[in-house]
Amino acid sequence: xxxxxxxxxxxxxSEGALVLxxxxxxxxxxxxxxxxxxxxxxxxxxxxxxTTGATLVKGINGFEAEFKKSxxxxxxxxxxxxxxDAAEYFCAVSDRTGANxxxxxxxxxLTVIP
Amino acid sequence: ETGVTQTPRHLVMGMxxxxxxxxxxxxxxxxxxxxxxxxxxxxxxxxxxxxxxQTENNSVPSRFSPECPNSSHLFLHLHTLQPEDSALYxxxxxxxxxxxxxxxxxxxxxLTVL
Numbered sequence: 505x506x507x508x509x510x511x512x513x514x515x516x517x518s519e520g521a522l523v524l525x526x527x528x529x530x531x532x533x534x535x536x537x538x539x540x541x542x543x544x545x546x547x548x549x550x551x552x553x554x555t556t557g558a559t560l561v562k563g564i565n566g567f568e569a570e571f572k573k574s575x576x577x578x579x580x581x582x583x584x585x586x587x588x589d590a591a592e593y594f595c596a597v598s599d600r601t602g603a604n605x606x607x608x609x610x611x612x613x614l615t616v617i618p
Numbered sequence: 619e620t621g622v623t624q625t626p627r628h629l630v631m632g633m634x635x636x637x638x639x640x641x642x643x644x645x646x647x648x649x650x651x652x653x654x655x656x657x658x659x660x661x662x663x664x665x666x667x668x669x670x671x672q673t674e675n676n677s678v679p680s681r682f683s684p685e686c687p688n689s690s691h692l693f694l695h696l697h698t699l700q701p702e703d704s705a706l707y708x709x710x711x712x713x714x715x716x717x718x719x720x721x722x723x724x725x726x727x728x729l730t731v732l
Contacts, residue, residue, distance in 0.1 A: 508660070513658070
């Protein structure tokens, strides 16, 4: 069974500061990992995903995440926060067998302070 | 229209009403999903359809009834709902070809049950 834990339901950073959103997963097999972003009154949009290969994954809007198997983590980072990054971020996991089903964390709301 | 669309965007209904949510995808995908998003809880997968056949039903109460008449359309029929069913209902689609392809989400229907 898969599960995802996102540490911190709210994170605040200053504009221009580093963004770090944490995600740890529990999976019986090496998973596929995703980060989605949700802006107000909108659906979820894929930021990036890890399936195989390089463990450092680059996504849209300057975000990247690193898959660390030993730590069962897939933390999301961005070197310099922009006001437009304020949104809710969801980490999700899918296993490598069976259907293409995603299991989501509870989300982290990012606030960017001017 | 592009992507995944959902109608209506907002719905208020009484517990004795019958209503339907509609989702349409314009991406040529063969899999569609219903999710429930409640405050402070992970997104809950409700139903999955692959090639118009229901492949997942995650213990959803019978007051929610899905319908998938073709690979582009997905409905969620609602009847005798409870106030705790108030939530954002998200539809998603993906191309299920054995790989873990991205799920594309619609903007959601904000449902309030009085």
